[in-house]
Amino acid sequence: EKGGYDHFMLKEIYEQPSVIKDTYRGRLLANEGIIKMAGIEDNLEKFVNAQRIVIVACGTSWHAGLVAEYIFEEFTRIPVEVEYASEFRYRNPIINKGDVIIAISQSGETADTLAAIKLAKEKGAFVFGVCNVVGSSISRETHAGAYTHAGPEIGVASTKAFTTQITVLTLISLRIAKAKGTLSHSDYHNYLAELETIPEKVAEALKCNDVAKQIAAIYKDSPNCLYLGRGYNFPVALEGALKLKEISYIHAEGYPAAEMKHGPIALIDEHMPVIVIAPRQGHYDKVVSNIQEIKSRSGKIIAVVTKGDVQVRDLADHVIEIPDTVDALSPLLTTIPLQLLSYHIAVMRECNVDQPRNLAKSVTVE
Numbered sequence: 001e002k003g004g005y006d007h008f009m010l011k012e013i014y015e016q017p018s019v020i021k022d023t024y025r026g027r028l029l030a031n032e033g034i035i036k037m038a039g040i041e042d043n044l045e046k047f048v049n050a051q052r053i054v055i056v057a058c059g060t061s062w063h064a065g066l067v068a069e070y071i072f073e074e075f076t077r078i079p080v081e082v083e084y085a086s087e088f089r090y091r092n093p094i095i096n097k098g099d100v101i102i103a104i105s106q107s108g109e110t111a112d113t114l115a116a117i118k119l120a121k122e123k124g125a126f127v128f129g130v131c132n133v134v135g136s137s138i139s140r141e142t143h144a145g146a147y148t149h150a151g152p153e154i155g156v157a158s159t160k161a162f163t164t165q166i167t168v169l170t171l172i173s174l175r176i177a178k179a180k181g182t183l184s185h186s187d188y189h190n191y192l193a194e195l196e197t198i199p200e201k202v203a204e205a206l207k208c209n210d211v212a213k214q215i216a217a218i219y220k221d222s223p224n225c226l227y228l229g230r231g232y233n234f235p236v237a238l239e240g241a242l243k244l245k246e247i248s249y250i251h252a253e254g255y256p257a258a259e260m261k262h263g264p265i266a267l268i269d270e271h272m273p274v275i276v277i278a279p280r281q282g283h284y285d286k287v288v289s290n291i292q293e294i295k296s297r298s299g300k301i302i303a304v305v306t307k308g309d310v311q312v313r314d315l316a317d318h319v320i321e322i323p324d325t326v327d328a329l330s331p332l333l334t335t336i337p338l339q340l341l342s343y344h345i346a347v348m349r350e351c352n353v354d355q356p357r358n359l360a361k362s363v364t365v366e
């Protein structure tokens with residue numbers, strides 16, 4: 001049932017090209033310039049007139065929500081807030097008329113997310129769900145929704161759910177942007193065409209597996225690890241750190257790269273591996289200077305770069321290459337090497353990759 005892979009997690013990492021395609025199949029008609037999603041079409045007015053979108057989720061789904069915040073604000077110009085469901089529900093949150101709530105959950109059973117949805121509904125909000133499990137509690141409790149088509153995710157560490165959540169949320173943003181006219185005609189069409197190429201680019205990115213394994217062998221015994229990214233890739237840094245923590249039990253933290261000088265740079269010495277997400281599109285020059293700051297303090301740099309990059313290659317101790325894409329879609333590619341790196345480190349440390357200690361696949365208690 002692991003399809004020849006040693007672990008479900010690895011199988012699920014490798015399924016990403018096909019499940020991303022499954023997630024946009026029939027919804028993304030790039031040649032026609034159309035996005036078809038019944039749950040959005042039926043409620044288009046609510047999204048178009050939204051004063052604010054509040055995203056509620058936990059864990060990796062919360063990270064997908066953070067990526068979506070950058071995408072929604074850029075494409076639709078609707079202000080977005082992303083909340084941990086557990087904080088939102090206990091805070092007497094302010095929900096105004098015209099707010100749209102989006103709940104994201106792979107399992108559709110996360111207790112805090114479910115409670116946040118119920119609270120938002122009591123306050124009169126329109127609640128839209130992005131779930132993977134068909135017929136799950138969250139999919140039933142929300143007013144409308146769109147499924148990710150990731151298929152069953154067995155590994156406790158979420159991988160393909162994350163990239164398919166981002167795919168669905170990107171489709172939703174593009175549909176709203178089209179209705180609102182907040183993206184130029186050419187940008188809109190370019191994003192549709194680019195999204196269609198993502199599965200083959202993810203397949204290309206997966207070819208970094210051997211490099212990721214070599215790097216894993218060097219750093220597997222590090223007690224700590226930092227992950228840095230900016231813009232669309234700041235949430236990817238958080239997700240990379242979570243993946244490492246939960247399956248390898250190495251302490252890891254994700255930061256927006258520019259925050260280093262506000263404290264965490266004090267941690268840098270020759271024993272600290274720093275994983276820097278530095279694709280060419282995005283805040284490349286800024287990230288390059290952040291890398292220089294770490295280098296000059298002897299930190300070890302593992303950089304995720306766009307294929308053909310030379311500048312970061314000169315500075316970094318190790319590079320992992322991914323294909324080129326537009327900034328907004330880059331999380332779908334940059335996250336791949338980070339998943340593989342965590343996977344190999346966990347295997348080398350003889351951790352139980354699919355069922356890490358203290359964790360359950362769905363957190364149905366608060």
Ligand code: M6R
Nearest residue numbers: 059060061105106107110157158
């Ligand atoms: O099923 P959900 O998406 O609601 O689950 C949320 C989190 O419990 C989940 O993402 C968790 O953080 C994963 N173990 C991360 O890999």
